[in-house]
Structures are given as C-alpha cells and as structure tokens.
Amino acid sequence: MKPEYKIISDLIEKDAKVLDVGCDDGTLMEFLKTNKNANIRGIEISKKKVQICIAKGLTVIEGNAEFDLKQFPNDSFEYVVLGQTLQAFINPEIVIKELLRVGNKAIVTIPNFGHWKVRLNLLFKGTMPITNSLPHDWYNTPNIHMCTIKDFVRFSKIINFKIFKSLALINENVSDINNSNLIFKNLFGELGIFLIEK
Amino acid sequence: MNIKQNIKTLIVEKPLKLDCGQTISNFPLAYETYGSLNNEKDNAILVFHALTGDQFVTGINPVTKKDGWWSYAVGSGKSINTDKYFVICANVIGGCMGSFGPSHENPKTKKIYGTDFPVITINDMVNAQINLLDFFGIKKLFSVVGGSMGGMQVLQFISNYPDKAKTAIPIACTSSHSAQNIAFNELGRQAIAADHNWSDGDYNSKNIVPDKGLAVARMAAHITYLSKKGLQEKFGRKLQERDDLKFGFDADFQIESYLRYQGSVFVDRFDANSYLYITRAMDYFDLVKQFNGNLSDAFKNTKAKFFIISFTSDWLYPTQENKDIVIALNAVGANVGFVEIESDKGHDSFLLNVPDFLKALKNFLDKSYAEKH
Numbered sequence: 001m002k003p004e005y006k007i008i009s010d011l012i013e014k015d016a017k018v019l020d021v022g023c024d025d026g027t028l029m030e031f032l033k034t035n036k037n038a039n040i041r042g043i044e045i046s047k048k049k050v051q052i053c054i055a056k057g058l059t060v061i062e063g064n065a066e067f068d069l070k071q072f073p074n075d076s077f078e079y080v081v082l083g084q085t086l087q088a089f090i091n092p093e094i095v096i097k098e099l100l101r102v103g104n105k106a107i108v109t110i111p112n113f114g115h116w117k118v119r120l121n122l123l124f125k126g127t128m129p130i131t132n133s134l135p136h137d138w139y140n141t142p143n144i145h146m147c148t149i150k151d152f153v154r155f156s157k158i159i160n161f162k163i164f165k166s167l168a169l170i171n172e173n174v175s176d177i178n179n180s181n182l183i184f185k186n187l188f189g190e191l192g193i194f195l196i197e198k
Numbered sequence: 199m200n201i202k203q204n205i206k207t208l209i210v211e212k213p214l215k216l217d218c219g220q221t222i223s224n225f226p227l228a229y230e231t232y233g234s235l236n237n238e239k240d241n242a243i244l245v246f247h248a249l250t251g252d253q254f255v256t257g258i259n260p261v262t263k264k265d266g267w268w269s270y271a272v273g274s275g276k277s278i279n280t281d282k283y284f285v286i287c288a289n290v291i292g293g294c295m296g297s298f299g300p301s302h303e304n305p306k307t308k309k310i311y312g313t314d315f316p317v318i319t320i321n322d323m324v325n326a327q328i329n330l331l332d333f334f335g336i337k338k339l340f341s342v343v344g345g346s347m348g349g350m351q352v353l354q355f356i357s358n359y360p361d362k363a364k365t366a367i368p369i370a371c372t373s374s375h376s377a378q379n380i381a382f383n384e385l386g387r388q389a390i391a392a393d394h395n396w397s398d399g400d401y402n403s404k405n406i407v408p409d410k411g412l413a414v415a416r417m418a419a420h421i422t423y424l425s426k427k428g429l430q431e432k433f434g435r436k437l438q439e440r441d442d443l444k445f446g447f448d449a450d451f452q453i454e455s456y457l458r459y460q461g462s463v464f465v466d467r468f469d470a471n472s473y474l475y476i477t478r479a480m481d482y483f484d485l486v487k488q489f490n491g492n493l494s495d496a497f498k499n500t501k502a503k504f505f506i507i508s509f510t511s512d513w514l515y516p517t518q519e520n521k522d523i524v525i526a527l528n529a530v531g532a533n534v535g536f537v538e539i540e541s542d543k544g545h546d547s548f549l550l551n552v553p554d555f556l557k558a559l560k561n562f563l564d565k566s567y568a569e570k571h
Binding site: 041047050051054055056057058059060061062063071072073076 | 503505524525528529531533534535536537538539540554557558561562565566568569
C-alpha cells in the first residue's frame with residue numbers, strides 16, 4: 001500500500017461518500033471502506049484494473065476522468081480523490097474544476113518535480129529526470145504536465161481554488177506545508193497532498 | 199406433440215393490461231428453473247432471454263436437443279453458478295416456446311392468433327414475468343440479468359419494480375432502440391412478409407411455413423450480431439468445399455454457407471409471427487420516452503446495485519448506448535459499476551466464451567451475494 005493512503009484516509013470523515021478518480025486496483029478504495037466505512041465509488045481507465053476492482057467487490061466505472069466526470073451531477077460526493085495523476089491530463093485545469101464541481105472537497109496528490117533529486121538529475125546529467133516516483137523516459141511517460149509543490153500552490157491562486165490543508169511526504173513522514181517552509185518542502189517533499197475546496 | 203411435456207407452464211390468472219390497451223388473463227407463461235431456492239428465498243436470479251432465446255438457458259434444450267443459449271455463463275460452477283443460485287427464466291409473451299404467443303389458439307375464434315395476436319411490448323413481457331415471484335414465494339430477487347433484449351427487460355423490470363431485485367445486470371443493450379436497430383428489424387420483418395407462404399400471418403391454417411423469409415430474416419440479423427473483424431478472421435474469403443469459384447450462385451464462400459445454415463436451423467425452432475412480434479416489442483422500447491426524456495427518472499426509486507457491461511466490437515448496441523445508462527444512473531446517485539469488455543465477437547460476445555466477460559459477471563455476482571451474508 002502506498003504510504004500516502006493512510007494520510008488521505010485521515011483527511012476523510014467517517015461514512016463519507018467518496019469518489020476515487022483513477023482508482024487503480026482499488027487498494028485505496030478498500031482501505032477507505034474498511035477504515036472509514038466510506039460509501040466509495042471509483043473511476044479507472046484500465047480494463048484490467050477495473051476487473052481487479054470488480055473481483056474485490058468494489059463499484060467501479062471504466063472511464064477517463066477527463067471526459068467521464070461530466071456525468072456526475074454537482075456535489076455528488078463529499079470527497080473526490082485524485083492520486084498522482086493530475087500531471088497525466090491534457091487539461092489539469094478542467095480536471096481540478098470538475099473535481100470541485102462533483103465533490104464538496106477534493107484531495108489531490110502530486111509527485112513533486114521540485115524534489116532535490118529531480119533537480120540534481122537534470123543539473124548534472126542533463127537528461128530528463130528518472131526517479132523512483134517518476135520512472136519513465138521522456139518519450140514514454142504518461143506525465144505530460146509535471147509540476148512542483150510550489151507550482152500547485154501558485155495554481156490554486158491562478159485558477160482560484162482554496163487549499164484547505166497541504167502536506168508533504170518526506171521519507172514516509174508527513175508534515176504541514178505553510179508559506180514559511182514552502183521553499184524547503186518543495187525541495188525535500190517527494191509528494192504533495194492537498195485538501196482543496198472551491 | 200410430446201414436446202409440451204418438457205415445458206413447465208404457469209397459468210397467469212391475474213389480468214394483465216397490455217400497453218396496446220387489450221387485457222389478457224389466464225394466459226400461459228412457460229418457464230424453466232436451475233439450481234434450488236434456499237430457505238431464505240434470497241438466492242433467486244431472474245434471467246431474461248434475448249430475441250430468439252427461450253427459457254432453456256443451459257444444459258440440453260429438451261425441444262431443440264441443442265445446448266441452452268447461455269450454457270457458457272449459467273451452470274454448475276459457472277458465472278451464474280447454479281450450485282449457489284436459483285435461476286429462473288421464462289419464455290417472453292409473444293414467444294414460441296410455450297408462453298402466450300401468436301401461435302396459440304384464440305379461444306374466441308378457435309383459430310390460431312397469427313397477426314390477430316395483440317402487439318406486445320418489453321413492458322408487457324416484464325409485467326407478465328413478475329408473476330413468477332409470487333409463484334415461487336420470492337419477495338426480492340438477488341439479481342435480474344439479461345443481454346440484448348434481455349438487458350432491456352432488466353432496465354424495464356427495475357423501473358417497474360424498483361425494490362424487487364438487489365442487483366441488476368443489463369448487458370450489451372440500450373435504453374432506447376435506435377433507428378439503425380429498427381431498420382434491421384424491419385428488414386427481417388419485410389423478408390418474412392415477402393415470403394408468399396406467410397399469407398398475412400395465417401400460414402398455420404394452411405399448414406405451411408414462411409421458412410424462406412424467416413431464414414433470410416435470421417441471416418440478415420446474424421450479420422449484425424458479429425463484427426467485421428470477427429467475420430474476416432473466421433471466414434475471410436475461404437471457399438466452401440471447393441478449390442475455385444464456380445461462376446454461379448451456389449454458396450462459393452464459407453460465409454455464405456454459414457449464413458444459409460444459420461437460417462435453415464433457425465426456421466426449425468422459431469415461429470415467423472413470433473419473430474415479427476418480438477422485434478416489434480424491441481422497436482417500441484424507449485425507456486427514455488417513457489420518462490419524458492429523462493432516463494434517470496426510471497431509476498430514481500431503486501436501491502439496486504447495477505453492473506453494466508458492453509463489448510468493444512458490438513456495433514448493434516455499442517458501448518456509448520450502454521454508457522448512457524451508466525450516466526443516467528449516476529445522475530440519480532445510483533450504485534453503478536461499468537466495464538467494456540475487449541472482444542472481437544461483436545454483439546454475440548455475451549453468448550460466447552469470452553473469459554473476461556464471464557469472469558466479471560461471476561465476480562460481481564459472488565461478491566454482491568457475499569455482502570449480505
């Protein structure tokens with residue numbers, strides 16, 4: 001299980017109605033079902049992974065978050081979770097707006113492109129960075145819109161959504177991000193976890 | 199005719215008002231069951247058959263002596279596991295395997311109904327079959343399942359009886375028959391009507407059958423159940439038991455021979471007038487219109503858990519039409535899962551050995567059944 005799942009779960013209230021966008025093999029869905037008694041649904045683009053979710057008894061719709069969130073009415077869910085996939089969308093702005101239309105709150109996690117290893121990789125090797133959390137080559141990566149923790153904070157001001165809580169994951173430890181430590185967290189955080197609202 | 203001895207029949211005494219305005223009562227509803235109903239009576243699955251199906255879902259069909267139409271999916275240890283679930287399937291009214299249909303005698307005229315039989319709808323079919331629940335003493339079905347026209351019945355069933363099924367699985371279907379669907383059905387009907395033997399539906403009294411017309415109807419329909427790729431892979435331009443073209447109009451190609459065979463075996467088991475009535479019922483199916491343009495309203499009162507399945511190569515009831523049902527269900531916050539299964543076998547995929555489909559069906563049913571136990 002990914003270390004951030006526990007952190008995501010802690011951000012969610014008990015019995016909440018939750019949509020996991022890009023729910024993968026349903027590990028987080030199962031975790032939230034067990035720990036938070038969440039009424040949970042998922043969207044997943046991979047047929048193989050949808051099958052895995054069905055085998056786990058999870059309610060999952062095969063679909064693409066960029067096109068298939070449209071079908072949900074406003075405020076269908078209390079929380080919408082988007083784990084490490086914002087960077088893979090053609091239009092992240094539309095996706096964020098859709099998340100916040102469909103859900104009262106959204107939890108978005110992003111692999112931090114501002115991490116020192118990424119920076120050193122590019123600085124010294126002069127090639128596109130390949131790290132544990134970003135294992136692809138530039139030509140086959142699904143990640144077409146990489147951003148840093150700092151970029152995401154700026155993004156909130158540009159497209160106008162509220163960051164209710166922001167956390168950084170460093171060596172499996174979680175810590176708050178605030179204005180005074182942003183530069184530091186942006187350098188050392190492997191993952192940014194944001195609870196956002198309209 | 200000892201065929202009828204193998205057919206279980208419920209005589210529905212309660213009057214049923216049909217959509218066409220007529221009321222029928224004391225009519226036969228032929229059914230078959232597989233597995234056994236448990237003490238709690240909560241393991242029953244009502245399977246709805248498609249256009250040319252019947253109540254003999256699995257095992258050897260006692261009338262045709264061939265495998266049941268859903269033998270891949272239903273049976274001991276299969277997706278719809280008859281060791282675990284009690285499976286019920288009824289022949290639709292309008293059909294020709296024992297249920298009230300156009301080949302029955304009109305008690306008033308003492309003649310076979312033929313085209314005097316009332317036009318029936320998917321709604322009528324479902325309202326006839328609800329009587330099976332009382333008959334078996336079942337308060338709530340564990341599931342309603344069906345593909346193609348069977349899927350339309352699933353949708354209509356949940357809309358009519360929102361609290362009578364715990365889960366619902368409409369497969370490769372639509373909420374509203376498209377112009378293309380209607381067009382293909384009309385082609386079939388016109389093929390039957392063009393057969394001189396059809397005699398405006400009165401062929402029974404003359405002891406003849408419009409077998410040529412019905413066979414052409416089946417051949418045309420059969421093409422719509424397959425995909426271009428599937429046909430190409432299976433038949434290509436392969437020749438039928440010959441090395442060269444014969445410069446004539448016999449079946450040179452395997453695909454021709456295959457279609458002719460499909461047509462010829464079909465006429466032995468199916469009634470031409472039933473074909474007209476059932477295709478009409480499908481054409482009239484428009485659940486969207488029934489709810490004044492808002493399909494979601496059809497499902498707003500149900501707590502049933504839905505699982506919708508479509509197939510990549512199904513161009514008769516394409517994924518988008520199945521997805522429209524998912525969208526309508528999501529709009530009312532219903533519990534709905536959806537998967538599109540990769541298959542080259544076209545619309546017929548749901549009847550065939552498509553492992554991903556059979557696996558998904560099994561997992562959904564077994565996991566949903568485990569939830570309440």
